Amino acid sequence: MSGRTHARACPERTCLGCRERAAKGDLLRIVAIEGECVPDPRGTLPGRGAYVHRTLVCLDLAVRRRAFPRAYRGRGPFDTADVRRFIEGGAG
Numbered sequence: 001m002s003g004r005t006h007a008r009a010c011p012e013r014t015c016l017g018c019r020e021r022a023a024k025g026d027l028l029r030i031v032a033i034e035g036e037c038v039p040d041p042r043g044t045l046p047g048r049g050a051y052v053h054r055t056l057v058c059l060d061l062a063v064r065r066r067a068f069p070r071a072y073r074g075r076g077p078f079d080t081a082d083v084r085r086f087i088e089g090g091a092g
């Protein structure tokens with residue numbers, strides 16, 4: 001349905017919150033470092049990354065779905081306070 005023919009140039013990721021696919025650049029990369037979710041807007045931190053839209057709605061959804069432990073294959077709970085602050089700070 002939605003034209004995918006030109007999508008190759010930009011990699012897509014799935015938002016952990018709303019589960020919609022979006023261009024990687026439209027999502028916020030989040031990595032888990034010692035049980036804490038750390039925002040990685042530049043995509044430079046090592047480790048397994050998870051992606052959410054830069055909105056609290058999607059972050060909350062992801063937390064409620066326990067999507068982070070699943071994404072990181074860890075036990076959690078993962079502290080998302082830093083990510084929340086980052087989004088609240090108007091990074092989007």
Ligand SMILES: [Zn+2]
Nearest residue numbers: 015018053058
């Ligand atoms: Zn989303």
